[in-house]
Amino acid sequence: MSAHTAAPAEAAPMDHRHVMRALSGLLIVLFVAMISSTVVSVALPQIIGSLNGTQSQYTWVVTATLLASTASTPIWGKLADLFSKKLLLQISIGLFVISSIACGFAQSTGQLIGFRVIQGLGMGALQVLVQVIIAAMISPKERGRYNGYLGGVMAVATVGGPLLGGFITDTSWLGWRWCFFIAIPFTVVAFVMLTRTLHLTEIRRPDVKVDYLGASLIAAGVSLLLLWVTFVDNNFAWVSWQTGVMVGASLLILAAAVLVESRVKEPVVPLHVVRRRDPALAIIASLAVGMAMFGGAVFLGQYFQIGRGNSPTEAGLLTIPLMLGVLISSTVAGRLVSKTGKVKPYIIAGVVVLTLGFLGLSTIDHETSLVIVSLGMLAVGMGVGMSMQNLVLVVQNTVPFSELGAASGSITFFRSLGGTIGVSVLGAVLANQVATKIAAGLTELGIDPAASSSGGSTLNIAAMPPEIQEVVRAAYGDATGHIFLISAGIAMVGVVASLFLTPTKLRDSVDL
Numbered sequence: 001m002s003a004h005t006a007a008p009a010e011a012a013p014m015d016h017r018h019v020m021r022a023l024s025g026l027l028i029v030l031f032v033a034m035i036s037s038t039v040v041s042v043a044l045p046q047i048i049g050s051l052n053g054t055q056s057q058y059t060w061v062v063t064a065t066l067l068a069s070t071a072s073t074p075i076w077g078k079l080a081d082l083f084s085k086k087l088l089l090q091i092s093i094g095l096f097v098i099s100s101i102a103c104g105f106a107q108s109t110g111q112l113i114g115f116r117v118i119q120g121l122g123m124g125a126l127q128v129l130v131q132v133i134i135a136a137m138i139s140p141k142e143r144g145r146y147n148g149y150l151g152g153v154m155a156v157a158t159v160g161g162p163l164l165g166g167f168i169t170d171t172s173w174l175g176w177r178w179c180f181f182i183a184i185p186f187t188v189v190a191f192v193m194l195t196r197t198l199h200l201t202e203i204r205r206p207d208v209k210v211d212y213l214g215a216s217l218i219a220a221g222v223s224l225l226l227l228w229v230t231f232v233d234n235n236f237a238w239v240s241w242q243t244g245v246m247v248g249a250s251l252l253i254l255a256a257a258v259l260v261e262s263r264v265k266e267p268v269v270p271l272h273v274v275r276r277r278d279p280a281l282a283i284i285a286s287l288a289v290g291m292a293m294f295g296g297a298v299f300l301g302q303y304f305q306i307g308r309g310n311s312p313t314e315a316g317l318l319t320i321p322l323m324l325g326v327l328i329s330s331t332v333a334g335r336l337v338s339k340t341g342k343v344k345p346y347i348i349a350g351v352v353v354l355t356l357g358f359l360g361l362s363t364i365d366h367e368t369s370l371v372i373v374s375l376g377m378l379a380v381g382m383g384v385g386m387s388m389q390n391l392v393l394v395v396q397n398t399v400p401f402s403e404l405g406a407a408s409g410s411i412t413f414f415r416s417l418g419g420t421i422g423v424s425v426l427g428a429v430l431a432n433q434v435a436t437k438i439a440a441g442l443t444e445l446g447i448d449p450a451a452s453s454s455g456g457s458t459l460n461i462a463a464m465p466p467e468i469q470e471v472v473r474a475a476y477g478d479a480t481g482h483i484f485l486i487s488a489g490i491a492m493v494g495v496v497a498s499l500f501l502t503p504t505k506l507r508d509s510v511d512l
Contacts, residue, residue: 018197019137023146025193026130027153029093032183032190033126034154036100036119037065038161039183043169043176050176053109064113067226068120069127070416071219076125077409078211078268080132086198089129093191096122097184104180128412135396135404136200142338149334150389152327160323162301163316170313211264217257218268222417225250229421233428269413270406273399278504279407281497282394283414285351288494289388290415291422291487292354292380299426299480300377307366307477309469321374325381333386341505343394344498347387351494354383358488366477376484387494388415394501422490426483433479441471 099119106112228246261267304315357379
């Protein structure tokens with residue numbers, strides 16, 4: 001029997017009780033994977049200082065994980081179509097646990113960066129495999145209800161990560177190493193739960209061929225592009241020979257990847273899926289939503305700590321409106337999608353609210369009322385909650401069961417890529433704006449910016465004289481508003497893409 005003929009048998013949905021038992025383990029895994037990418041952000045200065053690292057190594061501790069996670073996402077998605085989804089999930093959990101232990105015991109920044117690459121592979125696998133397995137258990141129409149739980153977990157992990165990291169770092173009897181150790185017991189519990197509760201009918205395909213060349217080219221091309229985003233405007237200018245070499249080489253490698261993917265029997269990224277109207281539009285919209293989810297938490301946390309003078313723990317608490325917005329809207333929209341079978345209206349509403357939220361945040365400075373900031377964050381959170389998982393649903397609804405993993409991996413990959421590039425580019429804009437505004441502020445005070453070290457160590461606010469503190473806080477507050485205005489412009493692209501989605505009803509079966 002062929003794989004396509006056998007697929008409907010594998011797609012038989014589980015009943016609600018069994019789904020909820022397996023879903024509990026899946027949500028724990030997803031939560032741990034996502035929170036591991038944000039929990040160390042607050043602790044990084046202390047980590048690098050403890051390991052005697054440099055500023056470039058500081059950047060690489062973050063970049064290494066993002067590179068490995070983003071570049072490997074479509075590969076894991078494709079493997080899920082070819083091999084046992086449950087076994088792949090168990091392998092990725094093991095990979096994540098071992099690398100987390102290694103990160104916690106790292107004795108140098110070089111070791112930590114290496115272990116973070118392995119951790120990134122595990123995190124990328126967990127994020128896409130959880131979505132693939134949920135899609136294998138539940139039909140697209142019913143999936144909206146469960147996607148509410150998924151969106152809520154992702155929101156809590158994204159916003160709660162810095163809060164937990166701040167608490168761990170501020171607690172003397174824990175220390176920064178527990179930022180890596182804290183996830184291990186939860187992951188082990190999830191492993192045991194999934195081993196006992198997750199029962200998927202797997203289909204053996206003896207004719208399987210993994211496209212290693214295409215996977216390698218995709219990983220190399222994306223990695224080089226993200227390396228350019230990481231270093232541009234810091235180590236070299238936007239218009240420079242380094243930019244030309246890195247961007248040009250990246251485009252050539254990715255073009256070669258497209259050529260390979262168009263000719264192999266089992267492509268990592270199924271081009272015939274990506275070329276379709278609705279998946280292509282959903283991917284474009286996901287780029288905007290990805291930047292919102294990743295960038296919002298990163299820059300809002302920095303805004304509260306530097307622009308407003310709050311502690312890491314306080315900054316985490318102040319971003320709760322963002323988390324609540326995602327939690328409430330993803331749950332409500334998910335249930336409405338399941339009830340009506342329609343997804344387009346909620347995606348359009350989501351990206352419109354997202355854009356309005358960014359426009360609201362674009363007006364903030366270091367003295368803006370916290371009520372206005374909270375309303376802007378709430379709108380951004382609601383927009384992300386209504387659109388993010390529903391865009392995945394659009395893609396999953398258009399493909400047969402045999403392509404579910406590759407399709408889910410593709411849209412997750414593009415969302416992560418958009419988020420990574422968005423954070424890097426907005427970070428570069430923020431750094432330039434801050435440097436310019438600090439220089440102007442110091443000049444007004446009669447201080448020579450070139451002779452002052454304040455512009456180079458702007459994170460150590462407490463050590464600065466009060467008048468310079470005010471200059472630095474104002475610079476960060478005003479610059480943060482500027483980058484959210486750019487975010488609003490990018491979110492508008494998501495609005496346009498969503499408007500052109502086909503207004504189809506979600507299917508009741510797992511397979512076509």
